[in-house]
Amino acid sequence: MNNRPLPDGLSEADLLGxxxxxxxxxxKKWVILEPEAGLTAYYDTxxxxxxSASMPSGAVAPANTDELQKVVKIANExxxxxxxxxxxxxxxxxxxxxxxxxxxVLDLKRMNRILEVNVESAYVVVEPGVSYLQLYEHLQKNxxxxxxxxxxxxxxxxxxxxxxxxxxxxxxxxHWMMQCGLEVVLADGTLFRTGMGAMENSNTWNLFKYGxxxxxxxxxxxxxxxxxxxxxxxxxPEPPGVKPYxxxxxxxxxxxxxxxxxxxxxxxxxxxxxxxxxxxxWEGAISTTRDRYYRGDGPMPESARQKMAADLELxxxxxxxxxxxxxxxxxTLWQVIEExxxxxxxxxxYLADDRAGDPGWEYRKKLMRGQPNMTEFSLLNWTxxxxxxxxxxxxxxxxxxxxxxxxxQSNAHEFGFDYVAEFFGGWRQMxxxxxxxxxxxxxxxxxxANQLFxxxxxxxxxxxxxxxxxNLSFMDEVAATYDFNDGALWKVHQKIKRALDPKGILxxxxxxxxxx
Amino acid sequence: MGVKGLLGGVLLVAVGLNGQVAADEYEQxxxxxxxxxxxxxxxxxxxxxxxxxxxxxxxxxxxxxEQQLPAEYIRTVVxxxxxxxxxxxxxxxxxxxxxxxIKYLRADQP
Ligand SMILES: Cc1cc2nc3c(=O)[nH]c(=O)nc-3n(C[C@H](O)[C@H](O)[C@H](O)COP(=O)(O)OP(=O)(O)OC[C@H]3O[C@@H](n4cnc5c(N)ncnc54)[C@H](O)[C@@H]3O)c2cc1C
Numbered sequence: 001m002n003n004r005p006l007p008d009g010l011s012e013a014d015l016l017g018x019x020x021x022x023x024x025x026x027x028k029k030w031v032i033l034e035p036e037a038g039l040t041a042y043y044d045t046x047x048x049x050x051x052s053a054s055m056p057s058g059a060v061a062p063a064n065t066d067e068l069q070k071v072v073k074i075a076n077e078x079x080x081x082x083x084x085x086x087x088x089x090x091x092x093x094x095x096x097x098x099x100x101x102x103x104x105v106l107d108l109k110r111m112n113r114i115l116e117v118n119v120e121s122a123y124v125v126v127e128p129g130v131s132y133l134q135l136y137e138h139l140q141k142n143x144x145x146x147x148x149x150x151x152x153x154x155x156x157x158x159x160x161x162x163x164x165x166x167x168x169x170x171x172x173x174x175h176w177m178m179q180c181g182l183e184v185v186l187a188d189g190t191l192f193r194t195g196m197g198a199m200e201n202s203n204t205w206n207l208f209k210y211g212x213x214x215x216x217x218x219x220x221x222x223x224x225x226x227x228x229x230x231x232x233x234x235x236x237p238e239p240p241g242v243k244p245y246x247x248x249x250x251x252x253x254x255x256x257x258x259x260x261x262x263x264x265x266x267x268x269x270x271x272x273x274x275x276x277x278x279x280x281x282w283e284g285a286i287s288t289t290r291d292r293y294y295r296g297d298g299p300m301p302e303s304a305r306q307k308m309a310a311d312l313e314l315x316x317x318x319x320x321x322x323x324x325x326x327x328x329x330x331x332t333l334w335q336v337i338e339e340x341x342x343x344x345x346x347x348x349x350y351l352a353d354d355r356a357g358d359p360g361w362e363y364r365k366k367l368m369r370g371q372p373n374m375t376e377f378s379l380l381n382w383t384x385x386x387x388x389x390x391x392x393x394x395x396x397x398x399x400x401x402x403x404x405x406x407x408x409q410s411n412a413h414e415f416g417f418d419y420v421a422e423f424f425g426g427w428r429q430m431x432x433x434x435x436x437x438x439x440x441x442x443x444x445x446x447x448x449a450n451q452l453f454x455x456x457x458x459x460x461x462x463x464x465x466x467x468x469x470x471n472l473s474f475m476d477e478v479a480a481t482y483d484f485n486d487g488a489l490w491k492v493h494q495k496i497k498r499a500l501d502p503k504g505i506l507x508x509x510x511x512x513x514x515x516x
Numbered sequence: 517m518g519v520k521g522l523l524g525g526v527l528l529v530a531v532g533l534n535g536q537v538a539a540d541e542y543e544q545x546x547x548x549x550x551x552x553x554x555x556x557x558x559x560x561x562x563x564x565x566x567x568x569x570x571x572x573x574x575x576x577x578x579x580x581x582e583q584q585l586p587a588e589y590i591r592t593v594v595x596x597x598x599x600x601x602x603x604x605x606x607x608x609x610x611x612x613x614x615x616x617x618i619k620y621l622r623a624d625q626p
Contacts, residue, residue, distance in 0.1 A: 032606060040596045041603035061607045091602050109607035129607075133551065154555055287561060289571045359562035374555035377564035380600030381571065440599075 004033075005055050005101035007081050015057060018078040019104075022060050025070045030061040030110070042088075042105050044097035046386050046440055048450035049473050054097035056083065059105040065183075065191065065229045071106070072227070072505075073189040081508050082106040084227050086128035086160030089153060092389040092435070093164070094472035099509035106227070114138055115230065116206075122146055123180065123206045123234045128159045132372040146235040147370040149173050152363075154372030159231045163221050164469060167424065167431075169367040171272045171324060172236045174426075181205040181232035182217050187501035191229070206232030222469065223493070224507035225500045236370070243330045244322040244365045245337070246355070248315030250346040255317055255405055255423075256398035261340045262425045263396045270333055273368060275321045275425030282420050282435070283318045284308050285379045286360035290418075298416045313355070315348070320361075322368040379435060382420065386440030388449065388473070389433055390456050392465035396430045407459050408434045415452040416445075431468055457481060479512025545620025548609055549581070553617075556601070557581065568599060580621060587618045 006015060023031045032039050042059050043051045060082075062068040075082050081103045088096030088107060096105060112129030117139070124135065124146075132150035135158055139146055149168035151161050162175040172178050182194045195211035196204040209217070220226045249258055258277060265271045281300070288311075293304040300308075309315065319341070323330045341347050355361040363375035380387055390408070394400045401423065409419040412434070421434040436453060438445040453474055457467070461481035470478045479490055493513050497504070504515020549557075556565035559579045570578035577583060580590075594614060597603035609617065 029610070030607075038595050038606040038611070041605040043596075043603075045597050046600075046602070059605070088605060089602065095602055096605065107605065107607050109605065133555075155552075289567070291571065357561070362562055372555075373562070374564060375562045377556060377600055378562070378567050379564075381564060381568045385598075385600035 004057050005052070006057060007079070007102040007104070010079060014078060015080060015104075018074055018080050019058060019060070021074050022071050025067050025074070026060060026062050030063070032059040032061070042096045042107075044095045044472065046091065046380075046388075047094065047471060047473055048386070048388055048438070048446050048453065052101060054094060054099065054472050055101045056098050056105045057102045059107050061107040061110050063110045065111070065185065068106075068108070068111070068227065068229065069185055069189045069191060072185060072187065075104070075505050076187050076189070076503055079503055079505065080104050081505050083507050083510075084108065086163070087131050087155060087157035088160075089155050089157070090160070090164065091153065092387055092471065093469060097472065099472050099475060099507065103508060108227075108229075111229070117142075117144060117146075118206070119144055119146065121207060122237050123232055124158075125181070125206060125230055125232050126158050127230060128157060128228065130158050131155050132158060136370070136372050145238040147172070147238055148235060148372075149175065149178070149370050150367065150372045151175075152367060152376040154374050158233055159228060162231060162233065163228055165221050166469075167274065168370070169274055169276065169364075170236055170322075170370050172234065172370075173274045175233075176218070176221060178234040179217065179231055180207065180209045180234055181230075182220065182228055183230035184220055184226040184228055186226050187503065187506050193230075206234075219496060222511050224510040224513055225496060227506070239324040241327045241330050242322060242324055242369060243334060244320070244352055244368050245334075246350040246361055246364065247319045247341050248313070248348045248350070249317045249319070249344050250309075250315050252316045252405075253402070254315075254344050254346075256402050257344050258317060258319065258341070258398075259396060259401040259423075259425070259430070260398040261343065263428075265337065265340060266396065266425050266427060270336055271321055271425070272324055272333075273322055275319060276364075277317050277319045277423040277425065279419065279421050280305055280309050280314055280316050280318070281382070281418050282379065282422055283314050283360050284312050285382045285420065286363065286375060287312060287358060287378075290382050299413045299418050312358075313348075315346075320364040320368070322365075379420065380437065382418070383437040383445075384439040384441065386438040386446065386449070388436050388453055388471040389469075390436055390453060391431055391433050391467050391469055392456075392460045393429050393431050393468050394465050396425060396428055401430065401432075403463060404432050404460070404465060407463065408432065408456060411452060411455055411459065412436070415448050415455075417449065417452065475509060476512045542616075542620045542623055544613065545616040545618070545623075548613055548617040549620055552604065552609065553580070565601060568601075584622050587622065590618050590621060 019031050042056050044054050062071050083098035083103045084106045085096045086108050108128035111127040113127045116125040133154040136148050149170045149172040151166050162179050165176045167173050181197050185191050194217045196202040196208050262275050293308050294300045323333050366373050394404050412419040424431045438449040457477050467478045557580050566578045594604050
């Protein structure tokens with residue numbers, strides 16, 4: 001009890017008084033206060049900082065929107081800060097833990113109803129607690145020929161991941177783009193619907209994104225302006241054909257040519273889904289462990305990497321993507337893709353049934369069909385579970401790719417870590433996710449990882465790259481790199497914050513937005 | 517019945533006379549395991565939990581369903597996480613459900 005971090009300006013009695021009132025709303029067992037009652041499951045154990053840096057004071061879990069509104073009103077009245085999570089699996093970015101110690105986690109996992117599946121127009125309306133796996137199984141069980149698009153981890157939230165503007169692997173992989181219609185609760189308990197949903201008897205809430213007047217859905221993503229309680233999500237009708245492919249490229253410096261080939265295929269949509277280009281260790285870590293190739297400290301030496309590449313039939317870079325549609329369309333597009341990437345010397349192409357028994361290729365194929373699984377977590381076994389994701393955005397050009405790669409790999413090696421990364425080819429940009437993997441039990445590694453991350457933020461920013469999302473520990477640092485006109489955008493965020501949440505109770509510090 | 521009966525053996529045991537699913541002792545735990553655990557802990561490649569345990573403890577001890585792990589140990593790992601495994605919160609499954617899961621995990625293999 002005595003170790004409980006408290007929110008600023010509140011005594012333990014204030015907090016407990018507020019929680020007692022919340023317990024009357026949600027039921028006593030849904031106010032979780034003690035480690036033995038499960039509060040430990042709200043800690044972030046995998047970050048570079050100790051657990052105390054993001055330790056919540058407790059958690060509260062309403063069962064429905066009505067309870068949620070009551071909880072928020074109590075919190076607002078007393079000044080208890082709330083950190084909203086949906087499925088709470090934001091692993092690599094902080095998991096379920098809050099930015100500031102003492103914040104109460106508002107856990108929406110119990111609000112897990114699939115409210116509508118519209119087969120004709122191919123969309124669903126979900127509550128925050130609906131996971132990818134749950135939605136997938138629901139569609140399968142009911143023989144509904146619609147695909148979901150999932151992030152790599154099956155337990156993620158359809159709504160929560162979209163609120164973070166996360167991504168997946170089918171042509172519907174830009175999750176926020178596929179969002180249509182939001183229901184939001186504000187800090188004072190007000191409930192409203194965006195877009196066409198603002199009309200009482202609207203029949204297009206989940207069909208037309210923009211509505212009438214200002215289009216505000218986006219300001220609730222990666223922010224602390226409101227709490228989403230329902231979301232419409234467009235689903236892709238099951239296509240008549242699918243052709244997943246993997247192409248391996250032998251040399252690190254091939255990256256330049258690969259990206260130059262990729263851009264003119266991505267911009268007009270010849271490549272239809274994310275073009276995912278993972279490096280050797282990322283791809284290899286799915287099927288093997290580090291100690292099989294290297295037992296020393298520091299980054300795996302080149303010779304060990306070469307051996308691993310040969311054993312696993314992998315390249316320095318490995319691209320996975322897929323084509324979708326009527327077979328004739330697929331065949332035509334495939335000719336272009338095959339011809340284009342075959343220009344890279346040593347490129348090797350693998351199709352669906354090739355690479356039998358390679359778990360890396362198997363899970364990629366599943367993800368590109370929207371079939372949730374957990375295989376990618378094998379990556380975290382590389383060093384024992386600690387990891388923070390560094391995710392800068394860059395122009396999709398060969399020069400920029402090489403530059404970003406060099407910045408990340410050389411710094412990673414200098415600080416004693418492996419470079420484990422994936423480039424996501426988007427429409428015109430690409431995101432590089434560098435998974436900084438370290439042993440969380442090793443204080444020295446944690447400290448070095450922490451330093452490395454800050455160096456990367458600074459060097460990336462100096463080269464024009466900003467992060468699209470970041471771990472709790474680095475939210476302020478990344479926000480500071482968005483510095484045009486003396487950080488004018490973050491000043492606008494602060495104004496919106498003051499207007500919508502004057503007491504600053506929602507997710508203090510999220511993305512560097514703090515109460516005044 | 518013939519071939520169909522043989523293939524459907526498991527199913528026939530679980531489905532009662534009027535087509536309703538009969539509640540066997542491990543049903544809830546089995547379903548919790550399937551939904552929350554199996555994707556990481558089933559045998560075979562592509563399962564990160566199994567991969568991790570194989571590298572730490574050896575292949576023979578890599579499948580949690582075969583280990584009869586102590587109940588308290590399972591409870592602690594589930595609520596606190598371990599290495600790359602993130603913990604599960606009471607809102608995912610509560611303590612009573614966790615007991616069912618533990619019962620299933622510790623049961624003899626069918
Ligand atoms: C091995 C591995 C692979 C990964 N692969 C991917 C991937 O392919 N794609 C990807 O996008 N991510 C990936 N991630 C990152 C992360 O695990 C996922 O994004 C995951 O889906 C996020 O957790 P969640 O969906 O449960 O969201 P939550 O944890 O519930 O929410 C995430 C954040 O969104 C905000 N939020 C949530 N709910 C609400 C709400 N109702 N109202 C307002 N704000 C809200 C909060 O700030 C919250 O912290 C990966 C991580 C790992 C470790």
